[in-house]
Amino acid sequence: MHFPIILFLTKNWLESHMASAICSQKDYKVVPGPEAYLSPAAASMGIVLPEKGQGLIEGQIVSEKVAMEAIAKKLLGAKNPTFFPGPNVLWAVSEKAVAKAVALQEMVKAVPGMKIIPMPDYRPKYPMINPEVEINPNHPNLTIWHNEIDVCVFAGVHCHYANLALKIIRGGTDCYTIALCANPGHEDAMISLRDVHVEDIRRLTKVIERLREGSK
Amino acid sequence: MKERKVVDPEYLLKEAPREKKFLIGNEAVAEAVKRANVDIGVSYPITPQSEAMHLVGDIYAEGYLKDYYRAEHELGAMAAVAGAAMGGARTFTATSGPGTLRAFEMFPCWAGARLPIVCAFMCRGVNSPLTIQPDNIEIGWLMDTGMLIFHAENPQEFFDMLLQAYVIAEQPDVHIPVGVCADGFFVTHTREIVEVTPEDEMLPPYDPSKSPCPTMDMETPPIRQIRDPFVMKSNYISYNAHASWQQEVRAAAERSRKHIAKYLGSSIEVTNPDAEILLMASGTAAAQARVAVERAQKDGIDAGLVKVKVIRPFPDKEIRELTENPKAILVPEHNIVGWLAREVMSRTDYTKVCGGPRVFGGMTMPPEVILSEIKNLARVI
Numbered sequence: 001m002h003f004p005i006i007l008f009l010t011k012n013w014l015e016s017h018m019a020s021a022i023c024s025q026k027d028y029k030v031v032p033g034p035e036a037y038l039s040p041a042a043a044s045m046g047i048v049l050p051e052k053g054q055g056l057i058e059g060q061i062v063s064e065k066v067a068m069e070a071i072a073k074k075l076l077g078a079k080n081p082t083f084f085p086g087p088n089v090l091w092a093v094s095e096k097a098v099a100k101a102v103a104l105q106e107m108v109k110a111v112p113g114m115k116i117i118p119m120p121d122y123r124p125k126y127p128m129i130n131p132e133v134e135i136n137p138n139h140p141n142l143t144i145w146h147n148e149i150d151v152c153v154f155a156g157v158h159c160h161y162a163n164l165a166l167k168i169i170r171g172g173t174d175c176y177t178i179a180l181c182a183n184p185g186h187e188d189a190m191i192s193l194r195d196v197h198v199e200d201i202r203r204l205t206k207v208i209e210r211l212r213e214g215s216k
Numbered sequence: 217m218k219e220r221k222v223v224d225p226e227y228l229l230k231e232a233p234r235e236k237k238f239l240i241g242n243e244a245v246a247e248a249v250k251r252a253n254v255d256i257g258v259s260y261p262i263t264p265q266s267e268a269m270h271l272v273g274d275i276y277a278e279g280y281l282k283d284y285y286r287a288e289h290e291l292g293a294m295a296a297v298a299g300a301a302m303g304g305a306r307t308f309t310a311t312s313g314p315g316t317l318r319a320f321e322m323f324p325c326w327a328g329a330r331l332p333i334v335c336a337f338m339c340r341g342v343n344s345p346l347t348i349q350p351d352n353i354e355i356g357w358l359m360d361t362g363m364l365i366f367h368a369e370n371p372q373e374f375f376d377m378l379l380q381a382y383v384i385a386e387q388p389d390v391h392i393p394v395g396v397c398a399d400g401f402f403v404t405h406t407r408e409i410v411e412v413t414p415e416d417e418m419l420p421p422y423d424p425s426k427s428p429c430p431t432m433d434m435e436t437p438p439i440r441q442i443r444d445p446f447v448m449k450s451n452y453i454s455y456n457a458h459a460s461w462q463q464e465v466r467a468a469a470e471r472s473r474k475h476i477a478k479y480l481g482s483s484i485e486v487t488n489p490d491a492e493i494l495l496m497a498s499g500t501a502a503a504q505a506r507v508a509v510e511r512a513q514k515d516g517i518d519a520g521l522v523k524v525k526v527i528r529p530f531p532d533k534e535i536r537e538l539t540e541n542p543k544a545i546l547v548p549e550h551n552i553v554g555w556l557a558r559e560v561m562s563r564t565d566y567t568k569v570c571g572g573p574r575v576f577g578g579m580t581m582p583p584e585v586i587l588s589e590i591k592n593l594a595r596v597i
Contacts, residue, residue, distance in 0.1 A: 038459055043467035048474070049389055087430065122430075124457065138457035159388060159428035160330050163464050168456060183388040183426060187467070 030059040030190055032174045039171035041163070042187035049184045049194070056185060056192040064193060071153075071178050071191050072208040076215065078151035078176075081114045083107075084135050084165075086157030088182070090118055096198075097156075103201040104155055110208040117143060122161050137161035141172040154189070155180040155196070163188050180204075218279035222253070223417045225383045229376070229479055234411035241403040244371040244410050245310065245336055246271035248378035249280070252334075253418040255305035256283040260293040262315035263348045264400040265338040269310050290315040294322035294335075301331040304424030304431040306382065309333070312400055313340035316354045320361075326393040327362030327465050330429045332385035332422070333393040334378060339499075339550075340400040341577050349578020350400045352499060355527060356555030358395055362465040364472055365527040366480075367498040368398040371410045373525075380479045382419060388426040390472040392465060397527075399550055402500040402580075428468075469529045476526055483526035484534050488513075491520030493593050494542040496535070496560050498524040501548045501581060508548075508586035517594045530559055539564035543597040548586050552576045 028045035043049075047059045055067025062070075075081050089101040108114045117135050124138040131146035137157070144152070152175055154162050159181065166177050166188035179186040180201065185194035193200065223232065228251065239247065245268040249257065257276060259269030276284035282305075287293035290311055297307040311319060316337055326333050337358065341351035358365055366381060368374040374396065381394035398404060424431040476483055487509065497505040502523040512519040522538055524531065539545055539560065545568050547557040557571030573589050575581045 038456065041460075041463040041467035041470075043470040044463065049471065124454070139453045142453075158430055160391075160464060161429070163428075163467065164457065164460050167460050167463065171456070171460075183428075185389075 028059060030056075030170070030187065032176050032190065033170045034172050034174065035170050037171075039167060041167055047187040049187060050192070052195060055194070056187065056189070058190055059187070067191055067193055068204050068207045069211075071193070071204060072211045074151050074176055074178065074191065075111045075114065075153070075208060076212055080147065080149050081111050081151045081153070082147065082149045083114060083116045083153045083155070084119050084157070085116060085155060086119045086162070087121060088158065089156030090120055099198045100156070100201065103198045103205070107201055107205045107208065110205045110212065112212070115147075117147070119157055119161075119165075122158075135165070137165040138168075140165040140169050144169055144173045144175045149175050151176045151178070153178045153180060154186075155201075159183055159186070162186055217282065220253075220416045220418045222420050225419055225479075228413055228417060228419060229379060229383065232413040232417060234413060237410050237412055238407055239371055239410040240405050240407045241338070241368075241371040241374050241398055242268040242405070243271060244375040244412075245378065246275055247410070247412050248375045249308050250275050250415060251413055251418050252308070252379055252382050253306065253421055254281050254308045255422070256297070256300045257281050257308045258285060258287050258293045258296040258300075259309065260287045260290050260311070260315065262290070262312045264340055264350075264404045265310045265312040265315065265336070268336060268338065268404070272308065290319035291322065294319040294326070297333050297335075298322060298326055298329065298331055301326075301333050302329065302432040304422070304427075304433075306386075306422035307333050308335075310336035310338065312338045313342045313348075313351070313354055316358070317342060320357070323358065323361040323363055323393070323395075328461065330391045330427065330465070330468070331393055332382070332391050334381045334385060335393065335395050336374075336378065337395050337397040338400045338404045339397055343577060347577055348400075350402050350500075351551055351576045351578065352397065352399055352549075353551040353553060353555075353576065355397050356551060356553050358397075359528055359555065362392060362462075362469065363528065364390075364392060364394040364469060366394065366396045366525060367527055368396060368403060369499055369502050369523065369525075370403060371406065371408050374398045374403060375410055375412060377480070377525075379413075379419070383479050384472055384475045386422055386426075387472070387475050388428060390468050390475060391428050392468045392472075397499070399500045473529055476529075480525060482534075483524065483529075483531035484538075485523040485525065486520070486538065488518075488520030489522070489538055490541065492518040492543045492597060493546060493590055494520045494522060494538065494544075495546045495548065495586070495590070496522045496524060496556065497548050498527065498556055499550065501550050504581045504583050505548050505586055507583035508590060511583065511587050512590045512594075515591075517590060519590055524556065527556075527559075530563075532563055535560060535563050539568070542568065544593045545569045546586070546589055546593060547571050548581060548589075549574045550576060550581065
């Protein structure tokens with residue numbers, strides 16, 4: 001015998017689960033979720049990458065300076081700030097990678113209580129990831145949920161995998177995402193800087209230190 | 217290897233001196249590959265493409281490419297360039313009609329793996345009884361593979377678009393394959409004046425360190441990202457990762473728009489945009505439509521032309537704006553399905569769009585056939 005399956009969809013359910021379908025491109029903002037059952041890629045919603053010297057805050061183009069200040073404020077105001085270093089800074093493949101990793105460690109030290117959870121590679125972790133010790137781009141939400149991370153920073157992750165992770169985090173968690181990209185940036189992060197190299201990380205660290213000292 | 221000078225892409229595409237040559241489309245392809253600093257070409261013959269990859273083999277022998285070979289079949293050729301691109305090489309291949317279909321599985325794989333492969337599609341009919349003649353139905357099938365798709369009108373555009381394709385495909389925020397299509401025989405075997413850049417100047421080498429995915433290198437971690445696919449498990453997380461992956465490929469195509477504007481100038485070319493009757497066409501249909509529009513204007517009919525150069529990402533905004541005012545839109549095409557008409561209809565008031573005239577299976581499209589449709593429309597609007 002076959003029974004008809006009846007789905008009772010409330011207005012709230014529809015609004016929260018069909019963001020990609022009902023949200024016009026004009027209104028789209030890149031903000032913490034949980035956004036949708038399947039959230040859209042921000043680039044497909046009309047969010048464009050910053051040009052050189054610019055950054056992105058929640059989908060809006062701003063100057064790099066403004067974006068750096070916003071990153072510092074978010075990190076210093078976070079309950080559980082966490083840094084997710086990717087393979088480009090975890091593996092000593094070049095002197096440049098090592099220098100960048102050192103600069104990032106200095107940035108982490110400048111933020112009180114900031115943890116490091118690495119993304120050593122991109123293989124999906126089956127049968128189960130240990131979310132206390134690593135994050136994976138294919139299911140980053142597990143690490144965010146387990147550690148109750150409210151603000152996170154990505155650096156050294158290849159752009160494709162960073163975008164996967166950032167979008168999945170926005171879709172399923174309320175974590176505020178920040179991407180420090182060595183290439184053109186990430187629309188799927190809530191704050192993104194582009195062309196981030198050693199000197200830029202040091203500048204960001206100085207901004208964090210200045211704001212931290214100012215708030216004492 | 218042949219001694220040549222590496223030059224800035226913007227200089228090569230926009231400022232370098234040009235020499236006039238009398239070339240067929242397939243020869244223009246080889247001339248473009250010469251200047252594109254391609255590492256490896258992989259060929260498999262099929263009419264009307266065969267000559268192009270044969271000529272690429274000749275320039276390999278002259279020292280313009282590092283490697284070249286003939287694969288065992290089209291799927292093998294497309295898989296080989298995928299492997300080479302994953303290893304950080306700049307690649308080139310080409311195919312036509314049934315060859316495109318035989319290799320088809322690789323095209324979404326190229327896009328999914330974020331490989332900046334450039335492939336020329338010399339479009340021909342796919343049919344039984346067999347045809348080797350011009351027909352661009354394969355563009356309709358390629359449109360949803362995740363690749364960028366350009367459509368060249370003549371040998372000159374074929375030459376330029378191939379070079380532009382490498383520059384756009386390899387942008388770190390794009391980094392997806394580009395299919396550069398041209399109508400078989402009408403372009404591949406038609407001899408025209410083609411203005412080419414100096415033979416001793418070439419694009420800078422591909423820099424795989426800017427790739428959004430790690431280059432496959434068995435000695436440098438991380439490796440094995442393809443070795444452990446999420447398809448191994450059936451659960452929400454796997455499905456969500458797959459979905460997000462596909463969204464990211466489409467997002468990459470969206471990001472290509474600003475680079476297309478920079479290097480191609482625009483996705484479209486417009487003549488008389490405020491006309492009452494607007495024709496929309498791509499490839500050689502645009503050439504025939506241009507003649508028809510000129511004749512219609514001489515006869516006092518207010519007609520204009522939009523030539524669509526970029527099929528993916530489709531110039532949505534431009535087409536929406538251009539189709540607001542005309543009373544009727546005519547879409548002549550070299551295929552039976554009318555893929556361009558479908559694209560235009562889905563972005564405007566479809567009741568204004570007349571899909572046609574269409575020819576296929578090798579038939580030519582005389583401007584008179586288009587002009588006759590323009591006159592029919594002029595009588596009823």
